[in-house]
Each structure stands twice: as C-alpha cells, then as structure tokens.
Amino acid sequence: MSLPRVAFIGTGGTMASLGRHALDIQDYSTLGQVMATETIMARVPELAMVAEVIARPYGAVISSRIGFKDWRALAEACHAAVDEIPGLAGIVIGHGTSTMEETAFALSLGLKIDVPVVMVGAQRPATGLSSDMPMNLLNAVRVAACPDARGMGVLLMLNDEIHAAREVTKTATWRMQTFRTPDFGVLGQADADKVAFYRRPLRKTAPNTEFDLRTMESLxxxxxxxxxxxxxxxxxxxxxxxxxxxxxxxxxxxxxxxxxxxxxxxxxxxxxxxxxxxxxxxxxxxxxxxxxxxxxxxxxxxxxxxxxxxxxxxxxxxxxxxxxxxxxxxxx
Known part of the structure; x- marks a missing residue:
C-alpha cells in the first residue's frame, strides 16, 4: 500500500535553526544557521514511515519579517504544489512561531485549494536538548495526510494539538504548549495511534471565500x-x-x-x-x-x-x- 504524498514548504524559523550546542535554546538565532527544507527532513527520517514527503524549497525568512508579500508567495507555492504533484494529499508549511497564527489566518482566508494545509513550527531549535521540532513536523505531516483534515481551512499543529487558524493564538514566550484556542479549545490531537478530530470550524474558510491572495497586489x-x-x-x-x-x-x-x-x-x-x-x-x-x-x-x-x-x-x-x-x- 502506497503512502500519502505530502508537500513540505520550509520558510525557516526556530524549527530550521541550529544552535551552538544542545543548551543553546535562547540565543541560537544570533548564530544565523538555518537549515534548508531537505536538511530539516533528513533530521527526521521517521517521516518516511508515515508519508512520501516532497520538499518544496522556499527560503529562510525570520518570522517577524513575514507579512503580506510572503502570504501571497506562500499561496502561490501551495497552488503550485497542488498543480505539480499528482495525488497530493496535503501540504505542511514550516514557519517561525512569532507570526505563524497570522500567516495561517491569511492563508485560510485567501487560498483556493481544497487539500489540507498545516502550519508547523517549534519552540526549541533542532539542535536543542529535547527539541520539539521532530515530533511537531512528523505530526504535521500526519495531519496533512489525514482525510478528516479536509474542509477545515488552514490548521496549526504544535505540541500534539491541532488548532484552527482563525481561533489559535500564541500565549507563552518559551513554553511548548504556547499555542492555545482560548474560547473553544483544540480541534483534535495527533496521538500515537491516530489523528483524532473532535470538532470542526463553522466559519467560512479556504477555499470557499471571496478572497484570493494570488490576485492581490497589495493590502x-x-x-x-x-x-x-x-x-x-x-x-x-x-x-x-x-x-x-x-x-x-x-x-x-x-x-x-x-x-x-x-x-x-x-x-x-x-x-x-x-x-x-x-x-x-x-x-x-x-x-x-x-x-x-x-x-x-x-x-x-x-x-x-x-x-x-x-x-x-x-x-x-x-x-x-x-x-x-x-x-x-x-x-x-
């Protein structure tokens, strides 16, 4: 039985960063070493156990610099992945956590594709002791490949929890459980045995919106x-x-x-x-x-x-x- 095909678009962020040593979980960004998409994947060989993950290089961007231009470019990259990869089950976007909720919401308003898109990041760099990068990425791929994720717009996956782009926000500076949905809670979890969903968002979301990021020249x-x-x-x-x-x-x-x-x-x-x-x-x-x-x-x-x-x-x-x-x- 063939594995589902999932595209991985890496934009940098903590999950792509390398520190000086295993205890460098604070000042790693000053080193300026950021892994390419393929290199991130190579650090998580277990990805091959859950999906055929296809690298879609984007370029490293500090998430505090990400805004409209990158939202539009990421929308184009998502559409290109769907057009160019036969049988694509879903897309994962690696992103720094600073503005991840904003990118997720913008894409959830302005994408015109119906495959699941899952945003993922990390609170500790890939080289940090007990880095959350490998498990977060693995679970994001699992969620993107899950048929139940269709029709929910853009999702955000960290710390084994699945959130809706519209509802989620970053709530803590360093803690692993930083992303929370204050009023309603998670949509589901990625557990060891399966990806389990418990509710669906009701508000309109991609692709059924009146917005298309690809056609916007500016905001x-x-x-x-x-x-x-x-x-x-x-x-x-x-x-x-x-x-x-x-x-x-x-x-x-x-x-x-x-x-x-x-x-x-x-x-x-x-x-x-x-x-x-x-x-x-x-x-x-x-x-x-x-x-x-x-x-x-x-x-x-x-x-x-x-x-x-x-x-x-x-x-x-x-x-x-x-x-x-x-x-x-x-x-x-």
Whole structure:
C-alpha cells in the first residue's frame, strides 16, 4: 500500500535553526544557521514511515519579517504544489512561531485549494536538548495526510494539538504548549495511534471565500491601536496621518477604548477610515453596542486584534461599505 504524498514548504524559523550546542535554546538565532527544507527532513527520517514527503524549497525568512508579500508567495507555492504533484494529499508549511497564527489566518482566508494545509513550527531549535521540532513536523505531516483534515481551512499543529487558524493564538514566550484556542479549545490531537478530530470550524474558510491572495497586489494599510490607562488618541491620529485606511482598536474588555481614544477613533471614521473594535484580553466577543453603532465603529467579533487587522485589510480589498464589512466579520 502506497503512502500519502505530502508537500513540505520550509520558510525557516526556530524549527530550521541550529544552535551552538544542545543548551543553546535562547540565543541560537544570533548564530544565523538555518537549515534548508531537505536538511530539516533528513533530521527526521521517521517521516518516511508515515508519508512520501516532497520538499518544496522556499527560503529562510525570520518570522517577524513575514507579512503580506510572503502570504501571497506562500499561496502561490501551495497552488503550485497542488498543480505539480499528482495525488497530493496535503501540504505542511514550516514557519517561525512569532507570526505563524497570522500567516495561517491569511492563508485560510485567501487560498483556493481544497487539500489540507498545516502550519508547523517549534519552540526549541533542532539542535536543542529535547527539541520539539521532530515530533511537531512528523505530526504535521500526519495531519496533512489525514482525510478528516479536509474542509477545515488552514490548521496549526504544535505540541500534539491541532488548532484552527482563525481561533489559535500564541500565549507563552518559551513554553511548548504556547499555542492555545482560548474560547473553544483544540480541534483534535495527533496521538500515537491516530489523528483524532473532535470538532470542526463553522466559519467560512479556504477555499470557499471571496478572497484570493494570488490576485492581490497589495493590502491597504490597517493599523492597531492598543488601549491602556491614559491612552489619549495620539496613536490613532498618527495612523490616520500615515495613511491608514483601517484601524483596529484593541480596547479594554468588553471592547472599549479610553474616552480620549474614542474621540480620535470617531474622528477617524468621519474622515473615511474604517474602524473595527476588538479587545486586548484575547478571549470573548466584542458586540456592536449603541454607542459604537452611533459612531460608525464595527465589531470585531471574537477575533484578536492581529487577526481582526488581517480580516479588515482583506475586506477593504473588496468593499468600503461598512455594512458589507460587518457582514464579512460575521462570515469569517
């Protein structure tokens, strides 16, 4: 019986990094040694036991530098893999953990392929003592090859846990269990005997969206302003002056900026900037109350600020109608 075929696109990150010695699990990035996709695979020969893994080189990129240009390039790389590899069961993308949740959400909004795409990274470099890279990569390949993973959009796999791109966020600086889905929990787990799913996302996801990353030349500028005691709206006015077409307010729970920041956001709306209210707490919905509706500010639902920023930027590529943007936030 032949094994499933899975493409592996490596972009660098901790999982591809080499340290000076086994205890170098903090400053390894200063060494600047990053493995190519094929070299990463060679360090995990057990991959051959679960799938025929096909390397698709991309290039090493520090995840803190990854943004729209790489999202579009990765979308093109995923489509090319599907076109060029007969019978492809799924795709795994190796990625640094800093922005992995954002890349995952962007791809989940803008891909037009129906094979599973699984993002994977590591909290410790490949050379680190008890590195999580080998098992994370092996499990990501298993999930990508699993028929039950189809139709869930882009998934994220770390620490034996499977998360939905829309819902997951990084919650700890160093811990292995850093990725969490605060409101709803994991979709499933990759255990020793099988990949087990227990729920499916309900919001629309790739490929059944109104967005296509490959056709986007750029994204409109969307910034995030963070609420804190005494925040006075200076950041909001600076973003507007810099040409922001959208602003996400990361407000206090349940979704309120300071009065002074609220004034600046209301001014921005009057000036034609689309404002979406999110919350800085990382869990729970923001609801469009009477005051928000009066000011023309839209609700970000339960998306964290960084995810709300991506969805607002995507929405602004297809419409500037506030009602339509509100619909998009209720859909994805």
């Amino acid at each position: 409109p500028r969307v910034d995030i302003t963070y609420a804190y005691a005494d925040s006075d709206g200076t950041a909001v006015r600076a973003f507007v002056a810099a040409g922001a077409q959208g602003i996400v307010s990361a407000g206090f729970a349940p979704g309120n900026p300071t009065p002074w920041e609220a004034e600046a956001l209301a001014e921005a709306v009057k000036g034609g900037v689309t404002v979406v209210q999110s919350a800085r707490v990382g869990s729970g919905r923001v609801v469009a109350g009477a005051k928000m509706r009066e000011q023309g500010i839209l609700a970000g639902d339960n998306l964290n600020p960084q995810k709300a920023r991506i969805l607002l930027a995507f929405a602004l590529t297809v419409t500037r109608d506030p009602a339509e943007i509100a619909r998009i936030f209720e859909t994805y």
